[in-house]
Amino acid sequence: MIRIESVTKRYPDGTMAVDRLSLEIPDRSITVLVGPSGCGKTTTLRMINRMVEPTEGTILLDGADIQRQPVTTLRRSMGYVIQNAGLFQHRTVVDNIATVPRMLGWGRQRARERAAELMERVGLDTALAKRYPYQLSGGQQQRVGVARALAADPPVLLMDEPFSAVDPVVRKGLQDELLRIQEELGKTIVFVTHDIDEAVKLGTMVAVLREGGRLAQYAPPAELLSDPADAFVEDFLGADRGIRGLSFLSTTALELTTDPVIPPDATAERIGAADAAHLLVTDGEGRPLGWSEPRRLTAGDIRPDRLLPYGRPFVPGVDSLRVALDCAVLSPTGWAVAVDDAGRVRGVVSQQTIGDAIRTAHQDGRTAHQDGRAGDEKVLG
Amino acid sequence: MSGFFDIPSDLQHSWAGLIGLHLREALIPVAAGLLLALPVAQLCGRFRRLYPPVLGLTTVLYAIPSLAFFVVLIDYTGQTELTVMIPLALYSLVVLIPAIVDGVRSVPDETLAAATAMGLGPVRRYTQVQLPIAAPAIIAGLRVATASSISLVSVGALIGNQGALGNLLAAAQKYDRPELAVNAVLTMAVLAILCDVLLVLLRVLLTPWMPRGARSGTKSGARPGRFEEAEVKAL
Amino acid sequence: MNIFDFAHAFFGDSANWQGYDGIPQRFLEHLQYSLLALAVAAAIGLPVGLLTGHTGRGGNALAFIANAARALPSFGLLVLVVLLIGFGLLPVMIPLVVLAVPPILVTTYEAVRTVDPSPVDAARGMGMPESRILFQVEVPVALPLILSGLRSAAIQIVSTATIAAYVSLGGLGRYIIDGLYQRDYEKVVGGATLVAFLALVTLVLFWAAGRFTVSPGVRRR
Numbered sequence A: 001m002i003r004i005e006s007v008t009k010r011y012p013d014g015t016m017a018v019d020r021l022s023l024e025i026p027d028r029s030i031t032v033l034v035g036p037s038g039c040g041k042t043t044t045l046r047m048i049n050r051m052v053e054p055t056e057g058t059i060l061l062d063g064a065d066i067q068r069q070p071v072t073t074l075r076r077s078m079g080y081v082i083q084n085a086g087l088f089q090h091r092t093v094v095d096n097i098a099t100v101p102r103m104l105g106w107g108r109q110r111a112r113e114r115a116a117e118l119m120e121r122v123g124l125d126t127a128l129a130k131r132y133p134y135q136l137s138g139g140q141q142q143r144v145g146v147a148r149a150l151a152a153d154p155p156v157l158l159m160d161e162p163f164s165a166v167d168p169v170v171r172k173g174l175q176d177e178l179l180r181i182q183e184e185l186g187k188t189i190v191f192v193t194h195d196i197d198e199a200v201k202l203g204t205m206v207a208v209l210r211e212g213g214r215l216a217q218y219a220p221p222a223e224l225l226s227d228p229a230d231a232f233v234e235d236f237l238g239a240d241r242g243i244r245g246l247s248f249l250s251t252t253a254l255e256l257t258t259d260p261v262i263p264p265d266a267t268a269e270r271i272g273a274a275d276a277a278h279l280l281v282t283d284g285e286g287r288p289l290g291w292s293e294p295r296r297l298t299a300g301d302i303r304p305d306r307l308l309p310y311g312r313p314f315v316p317g318v319d320s321l322r323v324a325l326d327c328a329v330l331s332p333t334g335w336a337v338a339v340d341d342a343g344r345v346r347g348v349v350s351q352q353t354i355g356d357a358i359r360t361a362h363q364d365g366r367t368a369h370q371d372g373r374a375g376d377e378k379v380l381g
Numbered sequence B: 001m002s003g004f005f006d007i008p009s010d011l012q013h014s015w016a017g018l019i020g021l022h023l024r025e026a027l028i029p030v031a032a033g034l035l036l037a038l039p040v041a042q043l044c045g046r047f048r049r050l051y052p053p054v055l056g057l058t059t060v061l062y063a064i065p066s067l068a069f070f071v072v073l074i075d076y077t078g079q080t081e082l083t084v085m086i087p088l089a090l091y092s093l094v095v096l097i098p099a100i101v102d103g104v105r106s107v108p109d110e111t112l113a114a115a116t117a118m119g120l121g122p123v124r125r126y127t128q129v130q131l132p133i134a135a136p137a138i139i140a141g142l143r144v145a146t147a148s149s150i151s152l153v154s155v156g157a158l159i160g161n162q163g164a165l166g167n168l169l170a171a172a173q174k175y176d177r178p179e180l181a182v183n184a185v186l187t188m189a190v191l192a193i194l195c196d197v198l199l200v201l202l203r204v205l206l207t208p209w210m211p212r213g214a215r216s217g218t219k220s221g222a223r224p225g226r227f228e229e230a231e232v233k234a235l
Numbered sequence C: 001m002n003i004f005d006f007a008h009a010f011f012g013d014s015a016n017w018q019g020y021d022g023i024p025q026r027f028l029e030h031l032q033y034s035l036l037a038l039a040v041a042a043a044i045g046l047p048v049g050l051l052t053g054h055t056g057r058g059g060n061a062l063a064f065i066a067n068a069a070r071a072l073p074s075f076g077l078l079v080l081v082v083l084l085i086g087f088g089l090l091p092v093m094i095p096l097v098v099l100a101v102p103p104i105l106v107t108t109y110e111a112v113r114t115v116d117p118s119p120v121d122a123a124r125g126m127g128m129p130e131s132r133i134l135f136q137v138e139v140p141v142a143l144p145l146i147l148s149g150l151r152s153a154a155i156q157i158v159s160t161a162t163i164a165a166y167v168s169l170g171g172l173g174r175y176i177i178d179g180l181y182q183r184d185y186e187k188v189v190g191g192a193t194l195v196a197f198l199a200l201v202t203l204v205l206f207w208a209a210g211r212f213t214v215s216p217g218v219r220r221r
Helices: A041-048 A071-076 A093-097 A099-103 A108-121 A138-150 A168-185 A196-202 A221-226 A231-237 A241-248 A268-273 A321-330 A351-380 B015-046 B048-063 B066-077 B081-105 B109-117 B122-159 B166-174 B178-206 C003-012 C023-055 C059-071 C074-085 C090-113 C117-125 C130-167 C173-182 C185-213
Strands: A002-010 A016-025 A030-034 A056-061 A078-081 A156-160 A188-193 A205-210 A214-219 A279-282 A288-292 A335-339 A345-350
Touching (some): A030 A041, A041 A188, A078 A138, A078 C117, A138 A156, A196 A241, A214 A221, A214 A231, A288 A335, A321 A351, B015 B048, B048 B081, B066 B081, B066 C173, B122 B166, B122 B178, B166 B178, B178 C074, C023 C090, C023 C173, C059 C090, C074 C090, C130 C173, C130 C185
Parallel strands (some): A030 A205
Antiparallel strands (some): A002 A016, A205 A214, A279 A288, A335 A345
């Protein structure tokens, strides 16, 4: 565990980059430092591998002061990924990745084998091994940067705005890739970004910093969205934090009803018995076909081309409440369709019911957060 | 008789007179070189294939010792100032062509496109956009050309007292008066530094948009330090 | 007679190819002076340029020294040094080294200083020692510019080593100085042609050195 204890960085000209910052960075998870430019997030990151020395305060790595060990040893135990990847343009992809293993004294062959293994891990075609950085796209370069940082299998990974120089589509791919790699490797990752969406998407914990290097809030992303500490954090999160927060709420407990769902061979009685403005018609396998008002349906002669489209279905337990709500909003009837893995209808749910679920979840969450915060304070104090 | 500023009478000039002569012999060729270099550089800029051979040729020309040029020219122009000035103009040309070509090339394409889109014709685009932006590079070239010109004039002493301050060097040897050589070297160095300072001031005046103290080479973009390649010619 | 006739006559005369004043001998002497001067200048300019470029400090002092050194006229310096310490190899080497140090020093400084900072940052972050950062990250990228500084220095030395003849040493300058006093234009043109040829050879050698030592990733080809 990395523990930042009341760390201050003041530059000779008096600028306060970081002001008495205390953070506990949990092992095997992604901790994101986020904030506007000038909030000291990069300085904080760079103090962890001593690229910047703090003016006051200490940083502990697994209980030991990082000042106690030689700076090169410390840095070799931490992967470091920066914005433009910072690849060595005179070395091939494979030799870039093999840099740290070679520094640690590995043989050339072993280092290259390790590099090839990492290329696959970060989703790079090994055919690129002999290319030079200028022959790669921005996204590929960044993948090489991540692979290079992982090469010696360091327990800690420091990432300084690694994805901010690539376009949004590539960025999304890189983020998903990082989450996948993290699931496999379980590194302790400290990730700096100015993009709150990226922070919310990647972070297990998110530290929001404000100008002058002060900590505004340190919380899991769901709590950050539902319960911002002050106006600054709220403003920084943006206008639709409520909607975004739904990403963290599960649809497992959502109450589904099968009442308005009818098979293609439904009888007139079945159609008449349903107490709903619209009925969802399925095919013989139970997959959704479309919506219709009951009076427009003739038993025994249901024509799929006359039905209203059912929009996009969601999978309860897999998709979040945000997806479920989105399905309901986009549905012509205001009802979202829930399906199982095979695409068979499990039931439908109204906007009303989703709204109830959101309120319940928020009430539960608030209680949980209050408990959690009491615990945090003990640790931080 | 052995004073620092006691110039032997056979030089036919006072110290100040030698300085004036030296500056004239050194600076007229640079000006002539600049006038010639502008159209040649424009051609090289337009016909890109022309540039690499021109660059190779100029490097080799620059390497030919000035003394050899002087000697060969004596047959045509006699033991005159002109014999010294013609090679110096040629050397200036050689320094200035790459400086101007690189300077003009450093103008970003989007700037040129914007100028064209605003309806500037080729002539106006050259004089109002390309030349001003290339000014720092051209002045960097002028600094090198001027420094080498001031140094090279002294070699003219070898072809019969056409070296202005360089003649002091010959006199120093003839009369075994090292202080005259010290005088010559220092005066030339000071002249070179003064001219250099004036050119830097000129650049500051001409390019108010550039941050003070910015090095011309690094500001021109793609190839930092490009102008360090053109070095002051010594002989 | 024009320059080409002179050159033709000079190189066509078999007497010019033999003995202590023959072309091979003079060429070799010229090469020796040039290499020695380049070696000394590089031994001064490279380490200082690499160090200042790496730390990014001392740039203004370097620019000042380089400008001052450039302002010194080599021919004047030669005459002065000869008057002060007499004839020999040293008075030739002093102006040549003074001439060659600034381009090597300034270009090396500039080349290392302008290396993209992000790979250097990455290297430092992965725990590379400073010496390794300089030689394995910065120098390979700065190499084309460093070579160009060495190249201009070398060509200037080749051209200026002619002055060795002025202080009674050998080298290709012999032909130019002797030709001047003997009014023998064949010799002058021949000597100048040989100097230009050596300059051309220098260019080609540096081009080849670049091909061999600069990584294709830096050359981008």
